[in-house]
Amino acid sequence: MMPSGIAGATELLGLARDAFHDDAEALAVLDELDARLAGPLRIAVAGMVKAGKSTLLNAIIGEEIAPTDAGECTRIVTWYRFGHTPRITLYPLTGEPKGLPVTRVDGRLVFTLGEVRPEEVERLVVDWPAASLRDLTLIDTPGIASLSQEVSARSTAFLLPEDSPAAADAVIYLMRHLHASDVRFLESFKDTAAGQPGTVNALAVLSRADEIGAGRIDSLISAAVIAERYSKDQNLRPLALGVVPVAGLLAQSSRTMRQSDAEALQLLAHMDRNSRERLMLSVDRFVRGDGPGQLDPETKSSLVNRFGLFGIRLGVALIRGGTNNPTDLAHELARRSGLGQLLDTVEHLFQTRADALKARAAVVGVEALVREALVRGAPKERAAPVEAALERLQAGAHEFRELKLLADLRTGGVGLGSAASVEAERLVGGRGSSPALRLGLARDADDRLISETARDSLQRWRLVAENPLTEPRAVEACRVVMRSCEAMMVPTAAVR
Structure with missing residues (x-):
């Protein structure tokens, strides 16, 4: 049986590398997937025009390095990642990458493309020595539903590629109000590649929350009420793990x-x-x-x-x-x-399950690579060991089963009652991946309490699974929940 998580994905990439050792194009893809596994989690910041994406990105980083005006660089996908030395690299659609000058004016980073036009640029990469970027790469995207079809298409193609894994492991989606275009985008972003019917890895942000109360000092209270209502909306709930109000400016x-x-x-x-x-x-x-x-x-x-x-x-x-x-x-x-709440939410929803999200990207990437290699005429027997390893990893990786169950619970249920569904969602990481959050305990709960609570939960869910009145699809959900409970008991066995 293949290992799961990062170890399983690494072994899968090794098998693919052996199978396609003489295919330069395939090896380049595998190099990128290897780097993705080893690197920090990638989170895209997306939303419609004027939603406040760059402003919020600056707030997360803690420095004004993302352009917030309506200049040409807001039309380009821009990566912000950790680097010991400030550096800006332009990657054109054709030709070699080139460095751009690092210039600050009145505390803000200024981008100068020179003679290169925005439509000729694939992406910009900003390396910056910000502590907040050590464990997180942030990707600023042009506005969705822009008046410019070219700008809007640029974001859509980046966030929703047709034949490869999304470049981002998760998305922070900004909205000022809940519009039909927001729902359409989030429906498209819901990942269906690694475990049907789709995994939910988006967090919605009610941006510019201070405007909801017309700038009154209690505006964030009003915004929190609206965010709570949106989080329960039947159209939005299956598509986002929560809604957080933030006054981005x-x-x-x-x-x-x-x-x-x-x-x-x-x-x-x-x-x-x-x-x-x-x-x-x-x-x-x-x-x-x-x-x-x-x-x-x-x-x-x-x-x-x-x-x-x-x-x-x-x-x-x-x-x-x-x-x-x-x-x-x-x-x-x-x-x-509201920034603190947002950072806490990002940490416990995404960063604590970074390995699972990155491993899933590797699986999707290898699936796409095999399909493309076969289309280009690679012998089926060459791809067979990789396809078998893919099947074993997807069937046995508990992280993927959790993500699939989470999506099932949010998109129609699995035959459990409402109270049981809420508990199941929490136990498989729908409210955060740390054992304390999964078990509904305080963040500082000790190992003994975590182990005892996990054991109690395991016993309770075993009874549900063994009940002859429980539907078959609910029994399968119970098994996933039980495995999650068992995993929370293993690290604390020494305290018993």
Whole structure:
């Protein structure tokens, strides 16, 4: 029996390399799949035009290196990955890669394509020494449903390739409201290549959440209510693992806060309350209105462009409540923006199961490679050992069975009752892959409690599986859940 996860995928790639040792094209594909297994998880940031993708990406990275204007580089797929030295590499559709100058203006990274047109570029790769990129490669994509068909098609082709695995292991999908085009995209992204009927590896973000409450200080509360409603929507729930509200502009600015920003907010906090409230009735009044005397219109315009009225109001309220240290203020603004919840959700939904997601990409890649090799005339007997290994890996890899069951539970059920379905989804990692999250325990639960709870869950699900009234499809679901419970008991056997 083949090992599962990364080990199984590595063995599969070795078999494929032996089978196609004299096929340069196949070996190049296998080199890419090997690098993908060894590298960090890849997460694409996608959404319609003006959804705030680049702004949120900057917030996650903690630096302003993704262009947020409507310039030519927002029309290009751009990878952000960890590198010890800042570097920008342009990969053209034809020809050799070329380096671009690394230039920063007013704290922002500036991209200059020179004489190359955006439509001639396959992708840009930005290597950057940001700690947040050590375990995560982020991919910024052009807007979906753009007025430019070429720009929209670029994103669709990258995220939804026809004959190869998606370049991203998961997607953070930004939306301002739930539109039919959002649902159509997520339906397409749902991976059906490694385990039917499709695996769910998307997280929806209600971006620009501060706009929902018209910039009021309680806007994020209103946004959280809407996000919760969306997460239960019958059209969206089968397609996304959750919906998180984030005020992207505030998240970016709080993570890149300058001393001048903190000083400006301090001046506003010490204004007369009535004067300050009148000043912040609208953006125009804030920029052009009187006071405080030390802030000129240009400075106020910069402040509102960076934080929005919501961020300014929240910053002032925090300062008046006693948060005066600029570092503490930045951390609290980032937390209140929803960024912390988003990062936690990404970590427990995607990063904790990175091996399974990367292994699945390798399986899909090898399947596509074998199909293509056969089309190009490779002997069937050469591909036979690889096809057999693929079948064994897909049948025996518990990680894939979990992903398949998770999709089944979200797209129509498996014959279990509603309460049992909710528990099954949690136990197979639908709310996070760590044992504590799977078992509904506190994050700091000790090994003994985890082992005992897993054993209790295993016994309970065994009874369900053995019940003669349980439907056959539900029995198979029970077996997957039971295997998940057993896996959570193994590492803690020493404590019993």
